[in-house]
Amino acid sequence: MPSLFQQIQAGRIWDFHGGIHPPSRKTQTSQKPIDSYSLPARLYIPQRQHIGVAGRVLVKVGDHVLKGQALTAADNAMAVPVHAPTSGTIVDICLHPSAHPSALPEPVFVLEPDGLEQWRPRHALDMLHADKAQILQRIQQAGIAGMGGAGFPSHIKAGAAAAVDYLIINAVECEPYITADDVLMQHHSDTIVQGIEILSQLLQPKAVLIGIEDDKPAAIKAMQQAVAGKNHWFVRALPVKYPSGGEKQLIQRLTNKEVPSGRRPIDIGIVVQNVGTAFAIAQAVLEDIPLISRVVTVVGQSLSRPQNMYALLGTPVHELLSACGFEPQPSQRLIMGGPMMGFTLPDARIPVVKTTNCIIAPTHEELPVAGPELDCIRCGACTEACPVNLLPQQLLWYSKAKDHTQLQAHNLQDCIECGACAYVCPSEIPLVHYYRVAKADIRETQREALKAEQAKARFEARKERLEREKQERAERNKQLAAQRQQQLADQQKQQIAEAQARTQAATTELTHAEIVAERERKKAEARAYQAAKLAAEQDIIQSAEPTLSADDRAEQDPRKAAIAAALARAKAKKAQASGEAESTSVEAATVAAAPALGNTVEPQSSSSDDAKKAAVAAAIARAKAKKAQASGEAESTSVEAATVAAAPALGNTVEPHSSSSDDAKKAAVAAAIARAKAKKAQASGEAESTSVEAATVTAAPALGNTVEPQSSSSDDAKKAAVAAAIARAKAKKAQASGEAESTSVEAATVAAAPALGNTVEPQSCSSDDAKKAAVAAAIARAKAKKAQSASNSEAATDPTQADSEPPLADSDAVLPPVPQDEPQVVAQPEPVAANPSAEDAKKAAIAAAIARAKAKKAAQNPQEPS
């Protein structure tokens, strides 16, 4: 069995499923020379003629431009410029019907030629010394986009970084009527070959395959002569079959490879370029002629002189037609492109663009208009014809029924809209049309569904929460009343005790996880131990118990340890999640592992600038793990635990001392992103909502620490805060749309706000960035509020938790694991506001105050322990 490459070398070609043989009708134009025509009175040059974005407009109305002068600039990788096809004056920049099935108006340059054909200065590129980047830049600057129909910017394909096995030159031209590439090959085979050489130089393919259908003997001969003597260049004559010219079909015919669904040819080491593109590249690189004209087949029996033309881009179609002796019939059709995939033009003023290869002006006898659509009888002719092996009859059925699930199950997205099915359909059903509508529908529905789902989740979460809150409140009131009665005697003392008790109670939720960890400590330690080994740092990890001690010893390379730990954890989680391990173990592992990481880069890390990377790694690892978990079958509790533990760990990573490190910012950003992702994944997964809740509860304060008081002196605090804010906002969005209970949102806000509040605490008045930070924080908080209040109208109405009990608010706001004193400041907004030493600080303070006040409000609606 010879290898694939050997078979290709031996000249083997393959076949694809289906395909049709419509009458080709190419002889009308294929024997004739390419003609030119007198300059049109005006050219309408669309600003965007390819797939991608339009360039920046460089000229204005009234400017005189030279032939080949760029009218837009390509400042973006997906942009290619357009050029003046001839010298003249830009008389207008306005909207004009586009060369698109919809013919929607689009911005164009209107160029009035001066008839002088005055070129801008041109500089051929010296191929011997030009490097790859230069060539690519030249290709881009010349405005070259795929000329076969799609119009993908050529420099991107030609600049592919991946290894390329085959460069395929598409000269198939399988649609009836079109002979533009045919005549181009007949007359310019040498230039084309130069273009291919340039492409080869860029891509270094193992072989170049030029595919031409065998109804173009002259072109085949011309190309064979032109490539004679080149190693691994093959001209392949393919038996006629539509749609051999489809990129994927051509690849299959020439190499027997399939491009996986949703991927691009480069992913399997293949680049396909149109023969016209190769020609344009050669002209651009070797003669510095940008893409300002192309060969267009003008054909159809409504024309007396059908022929191929060199048409300047921007030439209105009617100019070309009248040059060919157009005699329109009543209800004449004009087709741009081929009869199979082209579209009808409502207006003959539409200009020729880079992808225009053919204009057909058929008579009714020539291309009869489709008859009335009959019922599908499931005859299966379309199945036989479909080049991608779809079941068009089923797709039609489901398209009509708008059954999007089935449409996707039947791979509608893989339809290349070649029209073969509609061509053979005996009931004359415009199948492709149905698919286009269905595809658009699916896109639309997906958007709608997302919105609706979010709304629904919000509504349900609210309902549930209101119900629970009602109960909780009733219970609490009862309790409080009872307590009051009992404790009349020693109120003051009791209150303090009570606050402490509550604070502790608040922790129980978290410590619960830790207790579980304790239970499985051995396992966790072992795991941590391994991580430590990897880092060759045993000592720290051994002390990596969730004591959060601040006196742990400094170590040299906590980063590696962290990464290793993170990887280990991620793997463990993945394995567990997909396996059937009981959830508790997952829980334990995570609980234990995460704080370990935290400790790893504890205080000491302040001096190390690796903290950043560690944090990043940790974050990524965690995000992955969560994703895996969420989609896996692990029970939700594990997710819960993971999150619970993970977040504080990160918090510690950049604990107080990180203030001096200017990496804190990045760490925070990474952390934030990671968390956001994790939450998203969770929310969409099957995890129970409580887990999300827990995650948020802990995550936020942790982040708060990141930019704790000391950070005030750092001028990165601002960015950190912004990032944090954004991250939080995102997280909340994700949550709200997921199945999380609304309480989690609440919790997040409760905890997050004061944390951020710290950022702009008194000390911050000296920093002039603090202002911005505060503003950002305020905005973020406001958003969070909105989300909250949308689902939480009762929160503020709870009267029992007003300012009279500040300790309670604190305990809720700053859920341990890092119980520190700062929160108290939060509870007393006045001093902050009263401390303005600088103008900016004042505003910052105000913002902070407002924010805090809001946070308070939210906090009045506390979680469990009260």
Place this chain on the structure above:
Amino acid sequence: MSEFLLLLVSAILVNNFVLVKFLGLCPFMGTSKKLDTALGMGLATTFVMTLASLCSYVAEQWVLIPLDLQYLRTLTFILVIAVVVQFTEMVVHKTSPALYRVLGIFLPLITTNCAVLGVALLNINANHGLIESVAYGFGGALGFSLVLVLFAAMRERLATADVPKAFQGASIGLITAGLMSLAFMGFAGLVRG
């Protein structure tokens, strides 16, 4: 051996529970909107029906007949079935959460599936022995599942057909079931005896 094979073929095709004997029609109409649902329901019913025919046989032969309490048959059987369903639910829940996810929602529905009680009573009427009872229950359930799945696939296609307004929904569903039953008449006489 061939006797049991014939009993199976008879229960699955010739005397199909749903299309010929009119048993289990409610779940047949109710859980056949989606193919996946139908598969789950079929699986669950097969399991329960086989087990229930075994248990009801035991109850009849070892409890009711010795105590001469046959008049309590209906009462006993319905309780036996309820217990079997509950038991199945618990066992499946414990042993295979994945299976439970598939079958869970259907199990409670099965208690009121008259095919289950029907098979128990038919077994008594036909004087089936232990193995015959189980085979008959299994075959009947397979027949139920078969037509349920076929019917679900047809209904998925039916959902998109241009059915006249008055006939949409249950009406065309029943007419389709009627045509299915018509087709199943072709199996008549396949098993003699």
Place this chain on the structure above:
Amino acid sequence: MSFRIAASPHHHSQAKTAVIMRTVALACIPGIAAQCYFFGVGVLVQIALAVVTAWLCEAAVLKLRGKPIQAKLSDHSALVTGVLLAVAIPAYAPWWVIVIGTAFAIIIVKQLYGGLGNNLFNPAMAAYVMLLISFPTQMTSWLPPLTLQTTPVSVSDAACTIFTGYSCSGNSLTQLRSDVDGRTMATALDTLRTAVAAKQTVSEAQTSPVFDGLGGTGWSWVNLGFLLGGLFLLQQRVIQWRIPVAVLGSMTLVALVFAMVDSDRFASPLFHWLSGGTMLAAFFIATDPVSASTTPKGRLIYGAMIGLLVVLIRNVGGYPDGWAFAVMLANLSVPLIDAYTKPRVYGQSAKRG
């Protein structure tokens, strides 16, 4: 100047549904001719009755539903349904049999589902089954083939018998069906089944004059006629090879297995090919695209299923011929078959195909 707008593709092959349907109807001609010759011209009367009923019913339903009558009738699908049902029932069955049958086919089996393209079952076959179980006597009253007829049947006799139950010369259908000894003649499949039930061997049974050594006397020619028509349809690419090949292939295989197990009780594949409605079913009925599987692999399964069921019902089932049942049973499996035989789409990994 305004131009006409249309969706791509702008080019179209010239095959048309109406033409396909008409071709199917035309391809029945050799078979019908053979049937006329051997079993009397009654079949022509039945066809006329069926087609008229089919058109009337279709028009009535379309009118009730407020749909364009002319456009839908001109797809000729009602015509094909009528013709196929008419050739499947005994040529001298009373007129109301074909009328009820056609009405059932068009109204219930086809139009209630939304008309052409939507029906799950083959209308002609569902109607045939309905008639068979509702009016078993009428549906099994075939005349003996020409060569065995004792009373010649003229065209006017055919009409008289169908509409009144008696021929113009006053013979009842039973008399027309009787041989010289006054015994009623049955079709070859019936005779074979009765004989086997009476513990005769297949070869003993086949000494009866209703057998001609291949299939049943006359039936062999009718089947050959439909085979010819079927080959014409294949050549015209109106039908594709998969279903007929699968039907006949599996039929041959299953019949062979049966015959090898017990050749005294089960007839040979050749007999199965050339008796009853084999060729009509294999080329004209099973290939009805609307109710057949629509995936390439599915069509093979679908066809094989029909072949298997037919032999099963003929050999061990309760009916002498099983085409209608087999086709219906395969019809009702189609959605399931289709759901599990989606071809692998270009670029999709094999697992998901």
Place this chain on the structure above:
Amino acid sequence: MSQYRQIIQQGLWQNNPGLVQLLGLCPLLATSSSLTNALGLGLATMLVLAATNAVISMVRHQVPNEIRIPVFVMIIAAVVTAIEQLMHAYTFELYQSLGIFIPLIVTNCVVIGRAEAFASKNSVLASTFDGLMMGLGFCLVLATLGAVREVLGQGTLFAGAELLFGDWAKVLKITVYQSDSHLLLAILPPGAFLVLGFVIAAKNAIEARRKAKQPAAASTVQRARVTQAGS
């Protein structure tokens, strides 16, 4: 009184167990091959429904929520068995021709459905009345089905009525048309499905026509469609 009118409307038309809720399909199809059989089972079901509804409504305050289903099922089974024995004793041949469908009333989800949805929440009188009306609605559908199938398939009505009502009922038998060949389809299993399909379609059509006549009034009626349920 409007509650009772509501119950009548619900039971006989709006929420008819056979046509709308599609409950109790098995006996509906299995025993409707003749009018007599249909009436026999219909009446039995009606009795069971009224009796179980009454009993369950009586004990509704005594039965805790957690165990109400098993208790209901037991009550239903007991009532059904009692009625089965009575039929066995006094309508012997009808009992034989209805076969296992009498004990199968236990699993007719109309019964448990009404117990759950109505009897466990309403007074004894209302529950009994609801049981009667639902049963009557069911019985009427059954009878309609039986009549249509018998006329089409046998050309008669009330053939064998003596099995249900005693010997005097022989006079009830009406021969609608005399023919050698009836539409056997109607009394065979496929006919049951088809006829019920058409009856439901007829109801839909009538409903649609009514709605078209008085769009405002119709929109206020809430119709419960309970197709997702066991048998």
Place this chain on the structure above:
Amino acid sequence: MLRFISKNAAILGVAAVACVAVVAGVNQLTAGEIAKQALEQKISSLQQVLPAGTDTSSLLSSCRLVKNSEVFGANQVPVYSTQVDGKPVYVVETVAPDGYSGNIYLLVAVGADGTVFGVRTLAHKETPGLGDKIELAKNDWILSFTGKSVHNDQDTHFAVRKDGGEFDQFAGATITPRAVVKAVKKAALYFQQQPQILLEASMCGGAQ
């Protein structure tokens, strides 16, 4: 918690006892009637195949179980005996095994001289509309046996018309009547040739 459960259990128990009590009560009420009805039905079904006025009082007690796979199929069949005009008459629940779709269960009354007093179809699976004409409810074909007699194995008149006998077959169905005729003929010959075998046969179980 425990109390809660036990309370529920108690209620369940009470309900169960009550239900069983009701059912048992109704059973007490109806058991006698059911037994009586069953008996009456049995007798009246036997009476169908016997001439009017035949003494049926000792019919059920005369029941004996006979096994002869040649004549009556694989299982034991009950045979009842009585006297008509002083001559012994036997009523047997026999089986025609070669029906179109399976066994046809028949009740046949024959005299010791081969005279058939009456035949009824008890159960069958023949094709509706074709073979089911052996039911009296569908067709009175089954009455055509009354008064016919079988004398010996070669008796060709005791066959369907198609085989040269005197019983009609149905249009489109020969197999069913042929099977019935054959079974009746075998039963008649059996009691003609070996009536003494009855005396050796065991009595039916108490259930009859």
